[in-house]
Amino acid sequence: MIDREMVSVSVKDNRLAHCSEQSKIKQVMHEYEGILKDKLTEKRYVHALAVCNCASELAGIHGLNRRQAELAGLFHDYARDLPADELLRIGRAKELVTHEIEQQCPLLLHGPVGAALIEEELGIHAPQVLEAVAMHTLAGPAMGRIAQIVYIADLTATGRDFPLVDYLRTLSQTSLEQALLECIASTISHCLEKRQLIHPQSIEAWNYYSQELKGVE
Ligand SMILES: [Fe+2]
Numbered sequence: 050m051i052d053r054e055m056v057s058v059s060v061k062d063n064r065l066a067h068c069s070e071q072s073k074i075k076q077v078m079h080e081y082e083g084i085l086k087d088k089l090t091e092k093r094y095v096h097a098l099a100v101c102n103c104a105s106e107l108a109g110i111h112g113l114n115r116r117q118a119e120l121a122g123l124f125h126d127y128a129r130d131l132p133a134d135e136l137l138r139i140g141r142a143k144e145l146v147t148h149e150i151e152q153q154c155p156l157l158l159h160g161p162v163g164a165a166l167i168e169e170e171l172g173i174h175a176p177q178v179l180e181a182v183a184m185h186t187l188a189g190p191a192m193g194r195i196a197q198i199v200y201i202a203d204l205t206a207t208g209r210d211f212p213l214v215d216y217l218r219t220l221s222q223t224s225l226e227q228a229l230l231e232c233i234a235s236t237i238s239h240c241l242e243k244r245q246l247i248h249p250q251s252i253e254a255w256n257y258y259s260q261e262l263k264g265v266e
């Protein structure tokens with residue numbers, strides 16, 4: 050039986066002082082991994098573990114809550130293997146459909162649907178974790194730090210292989226802001242190359258973070 054209360058407390062508390070608590074959390078994560086394994090294909094499950102590890106590492110480097118990063122990384126693709134009609138059905142029922150593109154490509158809903166399901170089915174309520182799962186595909190303006198690192202980790206975790214991946218990995222160690230912007234650019238470029246539709250939320254994200262970065266420079 051998963052002690053959800055304990056996890057929800059620990060994700061709010063960055064200072065995991067006691068070894069016994071650490072080992073309980075390890076056990077809960079292990080049980081969560083078991084649940085996820087039943088939801089995903091083997092390949093996707095391996096990817097989820099890789100994103101969990103990458104998000105954890107980035108959280109450590111940038112001084113963020115590792116537990117939240119690990120949970121969000123682990124569950125970011127929770128709904129990824131649901132059939133398209135099921136994603137659309139749940140998305141409509143929970144009023145998660147925000148644009149007609151999602152009706153044409155229900156796969157775009159697997160983030161928001163996944164966030165709704167991990168809250169409902171697993172009792173995970175940490176807003177940072179839910180936001181990260183919901184936003185990991187499209188990104189969006191003003192994302193929290195955990196959502197940012199999960200978006201980056203999804204693209205740069207072990208197993209990802211595309212021309213810019215090493216550059217993005219290195220960048221993510223030094224500047225989250227720049228890495229996020231370059232990851233969004235890379236995703237939009239990929240969509241353009243494939244002549245796919247681009248969701249306005251991703252364009253809004255690009256505009257938001259490129260303006261924000263200009264303000265920093
Ligand atoms: Fe995904």
Ligand SMILES: [Fe+2]
Nearest residue numbers: 096125126203
């Ligand atoms: Fe993913």
